[in-house]
Each structure stands twice: as structure tokens, then as C-alpha cells.
Amino acid sequence: xxxxxxxxxxxxxxxxxxxxxxxxxxxxxxxxxxxxxxxxxxxxxxxxxxxxxxxxxxxxxxxxxxxxxxxxxxxxxxxxxxxxxxxxxxxxxxxxxxxxxxxxxxxxxxxxxxxxxxxxxxxxxxxxxxxxxxxxxxxxxxxxxxxxxxxxxxxxxxxxxxxxxxxxxxxxxxxxxxxxxxxxxxxxxxxxxxxxxxxxxxxxxxxxxxxxxxxxxxxxxxxxxxxxxxxxxxxxxxxxxxxxxxxxxxxxxxxxxxxxxxxxxxxxxxxxxxxxxxxxxxxxxxxxxxxxxxxxxxxxxxxxxxxxxxxxxxxxxxxxxxxxxxxxxxxxxxxxxxxxxxxxxxxxxxxxxxxxxxxxxxxxxxxxxxxxxxxxxxxxxxxxxxxxxxxxxxxxxxxxxxxxxxxxxxxxxxxxxxxxxxxxxxxxxx
Amino acid sequence: xxxxxxxxxxxxxxxxxxxxxxxxxxxxxxxxxxxxxxxxxxxxxxxxxxxxxxxxxxxxxxxxxxxxxxxxxxxxxxxxxxxxxxxxxxxxxxxxxxxxxxxxxxxxxxxxxxxxxxxxxxxxxxxxxxxxxxxxxxxxxxxxxxxxxxxxxxxxxxxxxxxxxxxxxxxxxxxxxxxxxxxxxxxxxxxxxxxxxxxxxxxxxxxxxxxxxxxxxxxxxxxxxxxxxxxxxxxxxxxxxxxxxxxxxxxxxxxxxxxxxxxxxxxxxxxxxxxxxxxxxxxxxxxxxxxxxxxxxxxxxxxxxxxxxxxxxxxxxxxxxxxxxxxxxxxxxxxxxxxxxxxxxxxxxxxxxxxxxxxxxxxxxxxxxxxxxxxxxxxxxxxxxxxxxxxxxxxxxxxxxxxxxxxxxxxxxxxxxxxxxxxxxxxxxx
Numbered sequence: 012x013x014x015x016x017x018x019x020x021x022x023x024x025x026x027x028x029x030x031x032x033x034x035x036x037x038x039x040x041x042x043x044x045x046x047x048x049x050x051x052x053x054x055x056x057x058x059x060x061x062x063x064x065x066x067x068x069x070x071x072x073x074x075x076x077x078x079x080x081x082x083x084x085x086x087x088x089x090x091x092x093x094x095x096x097x098x099x100x101x102x103x104x105x106x107x108x109x110x111x112x113x114x115x116x117x118x119x120x121x122x123x124x125x126x127x128x129x130x131x132x133x134x135x136x137x138x139x140x141x142x143x144x145x146x147x148x149x150x151x152x153x154x155x156x157x158x159x160x161x162x163x164x165x166x167x168x169x170x171x172x173x174x175x176x177x178x179x180x181x182x183x184x185x186x187x188x189x190x191x192x193x194x195x196x197x198x199x200x201x202x203x204x205x206x207x208x209x210x211x212x213x214x215x216x217x218x219x220x221x222x223x224x225x226x227x228x229x230x231x232x233x234x235x236x237x238x239x240x241x242x243x244x245x246x247x248x249x250x251x252x253x254x255x256x257x258x259x260x261x262x263x264x265x266x267x268x269x270x271x272x273x274x275x276x277x278x279x280x281x282x283x284x285x286x287x288x289x290x291x292x293x294x295x296x297x298x299x300x301x302x303x304x305x306x307x308x309x310x311x312x313x314x315x316x317x318x319x320x321x322x323x324x325x326x327x328x329x330x331x332x333x334x335x336x337x338x339x340x341x342x343x344x345x346x347x348x349x350x351x352x353x354x355x356x357x358x359x360x361x362x363x364x365x366x367x368x369x370x371x372x373x374x375x376x377x378x379x380x381x382x383x384x385x386x387x388x389x390x391x392x393x394x395x396x397x398x399x400x401x402x403x404x405x406x407x408x409x410x411x412x413x414x415x416x417x418x419x420x421x422x423x424x425x426x427x428x429x430x431x432x433x434x435x436x437x438x439x440x441x
Numbered sequence: 442x443x444x445x446x447x448x449x450x451x452x453x454x455x456x457x458x459x460x461x462x463x464x465x466x467x468x469x470x471x472x473x474x475x476x477x478x479x480x481x482x483x484x485x486x487x488x489x490x491x492x493x494x495x496x497x498x499x500x501x502x503x504x505x506x507x508x509x510x511x512x513x514x515x516x517x518x519x520x521x522x523x524x525x526x527x528x529x530x531x532x533x534x535x536x537x538x539x540x541x542x543x544x545x546x547x548x549x550x551x552x553x554x555x556x557x558x559x560x561x562x563x564x565x566x567x568x569x570x571x572x573x574x575x576x577x578x579x580x581x582x583x584x585x586x587x588x589x590x591x592x593x594x595x596x597x598x599x600x601x602x603x604x605x606x607x608x609x610x611x612x613x614x615x616x617x618x619x620x621x622x623x624x625x626x627x628x629x630x631x632x633x634x635x636x637x638x639x640x641x642x643x644x645x646x647x648x649x650x651x652x653x654x655x656x657x658x659x660x661x662x663x664x665x666x667x668x669x670x671x672x673x674x675x676x677x678x679x680x681x682x683x684x685x686x687x688x689x690x691x692x693x694x695x696x697x698x699x700x701x702x703x704x705x706x707x708x709x710x711x712x713x714x715x716x717x718x719x720x721x722x723x724x725x726x727x728x729x730x731x732x733x734x735x736x737x738x739x740x741x742x743x744x745x746x747x748x749x750x751x752x753x754x755x756x757x758x759x760x761x762x763x764x765x766x767x768x769x770x771x772x773x774x775x776x777x778x779x780x781x782x783x784x785x786x787x788x789x790x791x792x793x794x795x796x797x798x799x800x801x802x803x804x805x806x807x808x809x810x811x812x813x814x815x816x817x818x819x820x821x822x823x824x825x826x827x828x829x830x831x832x833x834x835x836x837x838x839x840x841x842x843x844x845x846x847x848x849x850x851x852x853x854x855x856x857x858x859x860x861x862x863x864x865x866x867x868x869x870x871x
Contacts, residue, residue, distance in 0.1 A: 014443070176616040182605060182606050186602070220602045220606075223601060223602040223603070
């Protein structure tokens with residue numbers, strides 16, 4: 012066990028760099044990277060970091076020099092021998108050789124591409140340009156760096172014992188959540204909290220606490236480094252960036268309409284079982300499912316990542332029924348803005364009707380709400396997204412207009428092509 | 442900072458023996474030891490450990506072999522060079538050479554005498570016999586060993602993260618007390634919690650937390666080892682064993698009546714200033730003060746250690762006034778069963794009327810109430826007292842009949858000699 016308070020007190024990033032490994036990232040990033048590497052490796056993309064919580068003045072809180080140091084450090088990282096061995100030799104979802112020798116050869120020689128950093132007022136503009144399989148790997152570490160530098164900036168003013176008590180309180184808070192989760196019969200839950208974690212050490216602690224506290228109900232972590240170090244299952248499927256980039260590359264409205272299915276068609280060839288999880292909300296869940304090809308109904312399940320989650324799950328259940336599938340055999344993974352109340356509620360509503368699972372993110376790995384004055388450690392909504400592909404802007408609609416991204420005219424075009432009408436607004440907390 | 446949970450998890454007593462030094466004891470023990478060494482070194486005494494909380498089945502909880510190992514380990518301890526240097530070279534209450542070269546020569550060669558341990562039902566009978574200056578040094582380590590072995594017995598069944606969260610909760614609890622104490626203007630408070638501490642590591646943490654949280658309001662610790670390691674003031678004066686043994690040695694009722702003053706007369710010759718603190722309650726505070734010689738009114742202050750503390754302080758104030766002293770220049774040290782509520786209350790009542798100070802014991806270093814099921818870590822009332830001197834039984838009356846000790850007929854005789862009438866019973870919690 013790490014004495015987090017001491018480590019924070021002694022923080023020198025050379026001892027505790029924020030990102031300490033190329034696999035300190037989400038497992039699905041590596042899965043998607045391999046898919047991109049195989050199918051679209053020459054695509055030029057731009058990823059951009061966006062602070063959706065503009066009241067947090069990141070550039071005021073975080074020193075630019077420190078930020079550059081951390082980002083530069085990430086560029087010095089190379090896949091380590093033990094990490095490569097773990098990726099090559101490990102069983103993921105019961106399957107070996109998830110990563111092909113071609114991909115591993117490429118990954119072993121990878122250095123992350125340069126970044127572009129500019130201060131604009133109280134915010135930073137941080138962008139990454141280059142080949143898709145390289146640039147995409149910046150997303151998680153870039154977010155983790157910004158989140159943790161903000162934590163460190165707040166913690167820097169605290170005394171040694173004040174820090175220890177802060178972590179004592181955070182541990183108590185998390186453990187009380189674990190106690191409540193332990194009471195949920197048949198729970199299956201994983202850590203999805205890498206990108207907006209309070210810190211690496213804290214995520215590592217949170218994962219271990221979940222593991223001890225929940226036993227088999229804790230199915231694993233999305234973080235590959237922690238999964239490797241703590242001998243846990245690495246968990247993950249796929250994300251919005253695949254349909255977003257595929258869609259941006261479409262040459263016509265017809266191609267655009269087909270793009271989200273093309274993504275899953277490529278995925279279908281590469282993966283089976285638990286990795287066949289539909290993420291339907293990029294351009295509206297209802298339309299996506301209504302127009303989905305029949306082979307998609309055979310997939311294992313669906314991930315609900317925006318909008319009202321209960322509504323999303325009901326739509327999926329209705330869809331499976333309409334296609335002659337038994338929803339009780341299907342997996343529904345909830346992963347948007349979860350905390351214990353919501354987990355309890357959704358589990359009560361859907362357990363037995365479908366196979367329920369949870370990907371618990373920010374409020375697992377960064378719930379420091381109420382622990383310092385002015386709530387200066389409360390998590391906030393930071394994202395890092397593909398904003399263009401081969402010079403064309405990307406668009407995301409999702410099931411919540413608060414999460415929509417892209418140029419206005421393109422959003423209008425996508426809404427038309429995907430038949431998205433009026434959407435319910437849901438406040439984005441984290 | 443020590444990661445207490447890890448250390449507890451890894452407990453091997455060879456790494457973390459409960460008592461790790463001959464100066465892991467209260468400062469006043471060493472002061473009294475020197476006084477005894479000078480004035481009564483040939484007295485044969487018996488000290489005996491008594492569990493006043495009989496509902497705690499110590500012999501059931503604590504393995505006899507482990508207890509013997511810990512006690513045997515204490516007998517292997519010798520004063521270390523650095524400890525001797527600290528005692529010889531340090532300033533105590535602004536004075537150097539508090540310990541004479543003769544005493545230090547003796548102490549440097551000291552090994553604690555043998556112990557006698559027997560299991561009687563669910564309790565242990567633990568006694569120490571021999572020369573007073575040697576035997577008296579068993580009191581604090583013997584208590585600390587029993588207290589911590591009981592803690593370890595309870596903790597042994599807990600998981601790694603359960604332990605870490607337990608300490609997280611205890612830290613949070615203590616820090617909330619520190620926060621409340623910080624708000625008391627003009628507070629002066631010291632750690633008196635060695636004997637009934639949860640553990641050495643925990644006392645060490647508590648002392649450091651008090652030091653960071655309260656700054657100068659925290660005046661020091663009674664524990665010499667922690668004072669030395671943490672560069673704090675070692676705090677203490679004198680205790681009941683001096684009048685108890687002096688009284689037992691008295692040959693007549695007239696000698697007995699004079700014995701408590703003989704103690705302070707010897708002390709008067711040896712110490713000045715802040716060490717001239719009257720402990721008046723051994724045979725009843727009212728009678729003691731009523732018959733006190735005039736030179737005692739010149740002493741710096743008084744320590745209130747039993748009975749209703751406000752009443753005790755009022756008696757002292759009235760006494761000083763009746764002898765023409767200004768109470769505002771006198772120090773009143775409260776040290777019996779304190780917690781934050783009581784500290785706030787006493788401070789509000791007496792600040793300005795006297796110089797107020799607090800010696801905070803068990804509920805500083807062992808407040809794990811409410812943190813585990815069945816309150817299995819709640820502190821309890823364990824004492825180790827002189828029960829005979831040169832073959833004669835000792836007696837303590839104190840200002841609370843619940844704390845009285847000694848054979849019934851002797852208690853009656855002492856009550857007669859010291860003119861102690863009806864006393865108010867106060868529940869003894871710790």
C-alpha cells in the first residue's frame with residue numbers, strides 16, 4: 012500500500028510522473044488503436060482538449076512549464092518489455108493473442124507525436140495532429156495530466172497532516188460507497204475512471220479498495236497498467252472516436268449514414284464475445300438501432316453513455332425484442348456519470364430483465380467533493396476528442412445535446428442524415 | 442509519515458515491537474524515578490496491573506505467549522546512546538541537566554526487573570516486585586503492551602483495505618477534534634496518552650497531527666521517545682505513586698498525615714518553576730489543601746486528576762485566594778478523562794481566572810469508539826499501580842470513590858487520618 016499523503020507531500024514529478032507508462036491508458040484505446048492500425052492507419056486526425064467546465068480556469072491554476080514537463084515526459088515513454096509481455100501473453104476476456112504481432116511490433120517502437128499547447132485566456136488549447144493510431148493514444152494521458160496537475164495545484168498549499176486527513180476522508184468516503192455496493196446482489200462493476208482521475212496513485216488505491224471490498228463483483232479496470240500491476244482483468248470495448256472519424260471520412264450522405272455500421276462491421280471481424288458491445292449513441296440511439304443491420308442484433312450487448320440511462324436501456328430492450336432476441340441474454344453496460352445512487356437505481360430496475368454491468372468512472376476515481384474549501388477538488392468535465400479527420404470536421408450528437416460537438420452546419424447535416432429530432436437535455440456533471 | 446495500515450497489516454512484532462525504547466515512557470516517570478533514586482531507592486515495592494473494565498476479557502483476547510514475548514522484549518532494552526544524550530543534553534522547561542550524572546549512570550545500566558504473569562480466568566495477573574526505582578519503570582510499558590496487544594488482536598481479523606479505512610476514519614475523527622481545538626483562543630494542551638494508547642504508531646501520528654494542527658497551542662508530549670524523535674517538548678510533573686508509597690511507609694498516623702507533604706518537600710528541593718505542580722487528590726483534595734504548608738502556595742499550579750474537574754479547580758482557586766495568592770498567576774492542569782467537549786467547557790469556565798492547561802490522554806491516543814463492530818476497539822480502564830511498599834499495602838482514595846484502591850480497613854484508616862467524608866461518584870470511562 013502506498014501512503015498517498017506522503018507521496019503527494021513529497022511530490023517531485025521525476026519521482027511520481029503523472030503518466031508513468033504507455034499502458035497507463037484505457038484498454039479500449041489499445042483495442043481501438045489496433046483496429047485503426049489495421050483499417051485506417053493513414054488517416055490524418057486532430058485531437059483537441061476541451062474543458063467543458065469553463066468556470067475552472069485551468070491556465071490560471073496550472074503552470075504552463077509544469078504542464079509541458081509532464082507532456083514532454085509522456086513523449087519519452089516507450090513500451091517496456093514487461094508491458095509488451097503482458098499485452099502479448101495475457102488473456103483478455105478469455106482470449107489469448109488479442110493483439111497481433113504486427114500491432115505489437117508497431118507499438119513497441121511507438122513514440123507519441125508532438126503536441127501543440129497555447130494559453131488562451133484562462134484556458135489551455137492543447138491539440139495533437141498526425142496519424143490516427145498515434146494521435147489517438149494522447150487522449151487518456153493528456154486528460155489524466157490536466158486533471159492531476161489541477162489536483163496537485165490545489166494540494167500544494169496544504170500541510171502534511173492536512174493532506175493525510177484529506178486522503179483519510181476520501182478513503183472513508185469511497186469505502187462507504189463500496190459498503191453500499193456490496194449490498195447489491197449480483198452486481199457487476201468495473202473501473203472506468205482513468206481519464207478524469209484525481210491522480211494515478213488515487214486510482215490505484217480506489218481499484219484495490221474495490222477489489223478487496225467487492226470481490227468478484229468487481230470485474231476489473233479499464234486501466235492497463237493497474238490491471239497488470241494488480242493482476243486484474245483489463246476491461247473495455249470501443250468508443251465514439253471510431254464512428255466520429257469514420258463519419259467525417261464519408262464522401263456522401265449515404266456513406267455517412269452507413270459509417271457507424273462500417274465501424275462495427277470492422278470490429279465484428281476482429282472481435283467476438285464480450286468485446287461485441289454496441290455504442291449506439293454517437294448520432295442518436297433510436298435511429299442507430301432502427302436502421303441497424305440484423306447481424307448487430309447478435310452482438311453481446313450495448314453500452315449506454317449519454318442521455319437518460321434508463322430510457323436508453325428500455326430502447327435497447329424494445330429493439331432486441333422487436334428483432335426476436337431475448338434481452339435477458341443481453342448485456343447492458345451503463346457508463347455515464349454514475350454514482351452509487353444511480354447504480355442502485357439502475358440495478359434495481361434492470362437486473363433480471365437484462366444482464367446489467369457498470370463502468371464506473373469519475374465518481375469512483377475523483378470524488379473529492381466537499382473535502383476542501385470552495386470544493387476546489389471537485390471533478391469537472393474535461394474531454395479530448397477527435398475534431399477533424401483528413402481535414403474534415405468531426406461531429407458527435409449523442410443522446411444529450413449538452414454533449415454535442417462539431418460545427419453548427421455539420422451538426423444540422425448529421426441530424427438530418429441520422430434523423431435525430433428533439434432531444435432531452437441532461438446536465439453534464441463529469 | 443508512516444502508513445499505519447500497512448504496518449499493522451504486516452505486523453511482526455520483531456519489526457514493530459510495542460515498546461521500542463526505555464524512554465518510550467512518560468517524562469514524569471523519569472523525573473519521579475530520579476527523585477525516588479535519590480530519596481528512597483532501597484524501598485521494596487510491588488506494582489500490579491488491574492483491568493478496571495472487567496467486561497474486557499484480556500486473557501481471552503490476548504495470547505499469553507505473545508504477551509510474554511513483548512514483556513521479555515522490554516527486558517532486553519537498554520538506554521541507547523542517543524537517548525542518553527537527549528536526556529543529558531536537552532532543555533526541559535528551559536532548564537538543562539534536569540537529570541543528574543549519578544542518575545544517568547544508573548539509568549544507562551538499567552535492565553527492567555522480572556515480571557510475574559499468571560492467567561486468572563479471563564484476566565491476567567501481572568505483577569512486578571523489586572526496588573522502587575526499577576519496578577516503577579514497568580508501569581507505562583506494561584500498560585502500553587496490554588493496550589496494544591488488545592488492539593492487534595482485534596485488527597488481526599481485518600483486511601488490508603478495511604484496515605486502511607479504519608485508520609482513515611480514526612484520522613478524520615482526530616482531525617475533527619483538532620479543528621475544534623484550534624478554535625479555542627489561548628488553548629494550551631499536551632499529549633498525556635502514552636499508557637492507554639491504541640498503539641505506538643498511532644500515538645506518534647496523533648502527536649504530529651496535534652503539532653501541525655495546533656502549532657504553539659500544542660505544548661508537547663509526555664512521551665519521551667516521541668518528544669525526542671519529533672523534536673517536541675517532553676511534558677510532565679509527578680503522580681500518585683509518590684504519596685502512595687511514602688504513605689505506606691509511614692510508621693504512625695502522624696507520619697501518614699505528613700507523608701503527602703514530605704513527597705512535595707523532596708520535590709521542592711529538586712525542581713522549580715513548571716515542575717512544581719501539586720497533585721492534591723491522592724487522599725482528597727480538600728483536606729490536602731486545607732492542611733498544606735505555606736510554602737506549597739508558592740508552587741506554580743495544581744493538577745486536577747479525579748472527581749468533578751470544575752469543582753476541583755474552584756477548590757484550588759478558593760484555596761489560593763484564602764492564602765493571599767492571585768489565582769490568575771496559577772496554573773491549573775486538567776488531566777482526567779478529557780475529550781473536546783470537556784476541554785471547551787473547562788476552558789470557557791476558567792480561562793482568565795487561572796492559567797489553564799490540559800493533559801489530554803486516552804481520548805487523544807485511543808479514540809476508536811464507533812469504528813468497528815461491537816466497539817471492540819473502544820478504550821478501557823487499565824491501570825498499573827504500586828500495591829505495596831516494604832510489605833505494607835498502599836492506599837489511594839482520590840476525589841472519586843470509583844478510583845479508590847487498597848484494603849478496606851486501610852482505606853477506612855486513611856479516610857480517618859485525612860478527614861475524607863462523603864465523596865461524589867464519577868463514572869470512570871478511561
